[in-house]
Amino acid sequence: MMRVSLARFAGGTLAAVAALALAASAHAQDKKFKIGVIFDLTGPLAGGGSELQYLGVKIMNDYFIKQGPIEGYTIEAVYADAQSKPDVAINEAVRLMEQDKVDMIAGIYSSAQCVPIASRVEQNKKFLWLTTCISTGVVEDKHYKYVFRPQASGQQYGLTTTDMVASIAKSNFGKEPKDMRIAIIHEDGAYGVDVAKGNVLGAKKAGMQIVMDEGYSATAPDLSALVTKLKRAKPDVVLHTGYNPDISLILRQSREQGFKTGGIVGQGAGYGVYEKLAESLGGHAEYFFNTDPVSIWLANPKAIDPSLAPMVKMVGEEFDKLKPGQTIRSAHVGIGASNMYVFFTKVLPVAIKKYGGVDAEALRKAALDVDIPEGGTMLGFGVKFAPSESNIAGQNERSYPVVIQYIGDKPYVVWPKSLAQRDVVLPWPAGMTYSYK
Numbered sequence: 001m002m003r004v005s006l007a008r009f010a011g012g013t014l015a016a017v018a019a020l021a022l023a024a025s026a027h028a029q030d031k032k033f034k035i036g037v038i039f040d041l042t043g044p045l046a047g048g049g050s051e052l053q054y055l056g057v058k059i060m061n062d063y064f065i066k067q068g069p070i071e072g073y074t075i076e077a078v079y080a081d082a083q084s085k086p087d088v089a090i091n092e093a094v095r096l097m098e099q100d101k102v103d104m105i106a107g108i109y110s111s112a113q114c115v116p117i118a119s120r121v122e123q124n125k126k127f128l129w130l131t132t133c134i135s136t137g138v139v140e141d142k143h144y145k146y147v148f149r150p151q152a153s154g155q156q157y158g159l160t161t162t163d164m165v166a167s168i169a170k171s172n173f174g175k176e177p178k179d180m181r182i183a184i185i186h187e188d189g190a191y192g193v194d195v196a197k198g199n200v201l202g203a204k205k206a207g208m209q210i211v212m213d214e215g216y217s218a219t220a221p222d223l224s225a226l227v228t229k230l231k232r233a234k235p236d237v238v239l240h241t242g243y244n245p246d247i248s249l250i251l252r253q254s255r256e257q258g259f260k261t262g263g264i265v266g267q268g269a270g271y272g273v274y275e276k277l278a279e280s281l282g283g284h285a286e287y288f289f290n291t292d293p294v295s296i297w298l299a300n301p302k303a304i305d306p307s308l309a310p311m312v313k314m315v316g317e318e319f320d321k322l323k324p325g326q327t328i329r330s331a332h333v334g335i336g337a338s339n340m341y342v343f344f345t346k347v348l349p350v351a352i353k354k355y356g357g358v359d360a361e362a363l364r365k366a367a368l369d370v371d372i373p374e375g376g377t378m379l380g381f382g383v384k385f386a387p388s389e390s391n392i393a394g395q396n397e398r399s400y401p402v403v404i405q406y407i408g409d410k411p412y413v414v415w416p417k418s419l420a421q422r423d424v425v426l427p428w429p430a431g432m433t434y435s436y437k
Contacts, residue, residue, distance in 0.1 A: 033073040033348065033358045035061065036080065036096030036105045038117070039132075043084025044219075048244030048270045049332045050084075050109035053132045056336025057107055059318045064344045071352040078102060082113055089113035090120060097124050103358050104129060106340065111135030111154070111191035118147045127363040129347075131339040132332075134268065135190040136197075139386075139394045146360045148367045150339045150383055152293055152399040153392075154191060157267045158198020158239075160401050161291045164415040165237050165265070166206035168424050173236060173262065180208040183235035183261075185226065185250075187242045188215035195241040195267050211235055218246045227253045236262040237426070244270035248280040260436035262427030265289040265403070274328040274406060285406045287428050289414075294402045296334030296378040298413055298421070303375050311341060312378055327409055338378035346370045346383070374398065380419070 039054035040046050061077045064070065078100050082089035089108070096102045097120075104127035108114045114133035121128040122144045130138065130149040134157060139147060166177045173180065184199045186192030192215060203210050212233040216226055227250065230238065238261050242250070247270040271277060271290035278285040296312050315337045319329055347366045348358070354369070355362035372383040382398035403415035405425060412422040430437035 031069070031073045033070070033075050034100065034102045034104075035075065035077045036093070036100060036102035037061070037077055037107045038080045038082050038089060038092055038096070038105060038113075039107050040084045040089075040109050041079075041081040044245045045082075045084040045110055045243060047273070047276055049268075049273050049330070050082075050132075052273065052330045052332035053109055053336040054079075054107065055319060055322055056315065056333040056338075057131055057340050059315055059322075059333075060337045060340035060344065062318075063314065070344065071349050073348075073352060073358060082108075082110070084110070086110070086113045086116065090116050093117045093120055097121070097126050103127065104360075104363060106343070107131055107336070108133050110189070111138065111194065112189040114138045115190050118142070118144060122146055125360050127360040129339070129343050131336050133191065135194040136392070136395075137190050137194055139392050141391050143388055143391075143393050145388055145393075146364055147394045148364075148385055148396075149394060150342055150377075150396045150399065151335065152381075152401045153395060154194030155198035155201065156399070157241075157291050157401050158195045158200070159202040160403060160415070161239055161265050161267055161289075162199055162202025162206060162208070164403050164424065165239075165426075166202070166208060167415075168426060169208075172424065172426050175236070178207040178209070181211045181234060181236045182208050183212040183230055183233050183238045184210060184214070185212070185230070185238065185240050185242075186215050187218035187246055189218060191269065192218075192241040196239075199239050199241075199267075216246070218243050220246065220249075222253075223250050224253045224257065226250065227257050227259055230254070230261075231257060231259050238264045239267065240264055240271075241267045242270055244273065244276050247271065247277065251280050255433055259434060261434055262436060263287070263289070264434065265291065267291040268401075272331050274330065274409075274411070275326065277406075278327075278409075281433070284409060286409075287405060287407065287425050287432065289403055289405050289426075290331075290411075291401050291403050292331050293335050293379045293381070293399070294413060294419065295329065295331035295404070295411060296338055297329050298331075298404070298411060299378065299380045300419060303419075304378065304380060305376050308378050311337075315378075328411055331404075331411075334378060342370070342372070342377060342383055346372065372398070 040050035080092035111133040134154040186196040351362040351366035428435040
C-alpha cells in the first residue's frame with residue numbers, strides 16, 4: 001500500500017512539475033516586444049532616401065528577430081508607410097500605438113513628420129527612437145522624457161559645412177573667409193530651416209558674406225525665380241538643403257539658365273542618394289558634396305571598435321541582396337542600421353535586466369544609461385543622450401556628420417581633416433556644367 005501511494009504521489013508531482021514547466025514556457029513565449037516603424041515607402045520622399053533608411057532599419061530588425069529572444073522577449077516589427085505626407089505619418093503613429101499596441105516607435109525620415117509625431121508619442125507615454133530625421137526643433141526646448149535621437153542634428157550639419165568652406169577659403173579660393181560669398185538655399189520645412197540656421201550661424205562665426213538666404217517649397221513645380229536670384233548673387237559656394245524632386249528641379253533649371261558657381265555643397269537627404277543625384281546630372285555627380293553621418297563602409301576601421309566589423313559586413317551583404325547593382329552603398333542604409341543596432345544592444349537588454357521590463361519608463365532609463373565612446377558605433381561617433389533638464393533633452397551629444405565628395409562615382413570623406421580620405425576639390429574644375437572657371 002505504501003509503495004502504491006508513493007508511486008501515485010510521485011506521478012502526481014511529476015505531472016504538476018510538467019504542467020508548471022509548460023505554463024512557464026507559454027508565459028515566456030507570451031513576452032513580446034513590439035516595434036512600430038514609420039518611413040515613407042511611397043511618394044517623393046521614398047526615392048530621396050527614406051526607403052534606404054527603412055532598408056537599414058529593417059535589415060537590423062530582421063537580424064535580431066532571427067537571433068531569437070532578447071532577455072526572454074521575442075521581437076516583432078510592424079511597418080507603416082507615411083506616404084511622404086505629415087498627416088498620414090501622424091495617423092500611422094497613432095494607429096501603431098492605439099491599435100497595434102506597439103511598445104515603441106522607430107524610424108521617421110522627414111523632420112516635418114518628426115516634430116508632430118514626437119509630441120503625440122510623448123503624450124501617449126510611449127518610447128520614440130529617431131534613427132533618421134535631423135531637425136533640432138524636434139527636441140529643442142521640449143524637455144521630452146521618452147524621445148531619443150542617436151542621429152546628428154540639423155544645425156550640426158550646417159556648422160560642419162560652413163567650417164569646411166571657411167577653412168579652405170585661403171588655400172583653395174585664394175580668399176580670406178570675409179571675402180567668401182555664400183548662398184544658402186533650402187526647402188522650407190523643419191529639416192531645411194534647421195540646417196540653414198546652422199549655415200547662417202557658421203558663416204557669421206567665420207565672417208563669410210551671406211549673399212543669399214532663401215527657402216522654398218519642396219513641392220514647388222517651378223524654381224526658376226530662385227535660380228535667377230542665385231545668378232544675381234554670384235556666390236562662390238552654394239549650400240543647399242533639399243530632398244530629391246526639388247534638387248533635380250533646381251539643377252535642371254540652373255543648367256537651363258546657365259548658372260555658374262564655385263561649387264554646390266548638399267546637406268543630407270537627396271544628396272545622399274547617389275543614383276538619384278547622378279540621374280539629375282546626366283549620369284554622374286562628379287565633385288558634388290554631401291554632408292551626412294559617415295557611411296559605415298567609409299568609416300576608418302582603425303578608429304572603430306573592431307567587434308563591429310562583422311555587423312558592417314552583414315549590413316552590406318544584406319543590402320546588396322535587396323538592391324543588386326547599386327553603384328554606391330548609400331550612407332542612409334548604414335545610418336538606419338547603426339542606430340537600431342545601438343538600441344538592440346545598449347537600450348533594450350538594459351531596460352529588461354536593470355529596469356524590469358519594456359515599458360517607456362524602463363526604456364527611458366536604459367537610454368539615459370547609454371555611454372558609448374567615440375568609435376563605439378558603426379558611424380564612428382559615440383552616444384550619450386542629453387538629460388531631461390537639458391534644452392536638447394534626448395539628443396545624442398556625441399553625434400556628428402562628415403562631408404563627403406563624389407569623385408569617379410565613388411564617395412570620399414573630405415572633412416573633417418582628421419577623417420579625410422582625400423583633399424577637398426573646391427572650387428570645381430574648369431569645364432563642369434556649373435563651374436564658373
